[in-house]
Amino acid sequence: MSLVARLLVLLIALEHVGILVIEMFFWNTPFGQRSFNLTPEFAAQSAVLAANQGLYNGFLAAGLFWSLIAPKTMRHALKLFFLGCVLVAGLYGGLTSKTSILFVQALPAAIALAAVYLARDPD
Known part of the structure; x- marks a missing residue:
């Protein structure tokens, strides 16, 4: 179970790197607009906010990567x-923006959280 938990943490971290890249670098491109179902006008108006969100997603990814390589006594808590x-x-x-976020972000995080909790060993 510990290996499964670590792999799920890695996948969630990679997902957030992907979100960072789209929000910070591709927001105003057709790919970014398709990814978040945006009009070009809205994408242009919200680009600075999206880059800020992307940075926050990067911090989440960094924390998850850190949790995989931190000293053993810290890994589980991180x-x-x-x-x-x-x-x-x-x-x-x-709940406030787009229902699909529940399935793309919250559900995978809940599954990974449960796997990490059930593994109960600090790796």
């Missing part, structure tokens, strides 16, 4: 903390 942050952000986004 995984729980950063996955909890992703879960809360996903729930908030899903």
Whole structure:
């Protein structure tokens, strides 16, 4: 179970790197607009806000990567903390912005959080 938990944490971290890249670098491109179902006008108006959101997603990814390589005594707590942050952000986004965020961000974070909690060993 510990290996599964670590792989899920890695996948969530990679997902947030992907979100960072889209929000910070591709927001105003057709790919970014398709990814978030945006009009070109809205994308242009919200680009600075999206870049800020992308930076926050990068911090979540950095914390999750850190949780995989941190000293053994810290790994479990870091995984729980950063996955909890992703879960809360996903729930908030899903309830206030776009329902699909519940399935793209919150649900995977909840599954990874459960796997990490059930593994119970600090790796």
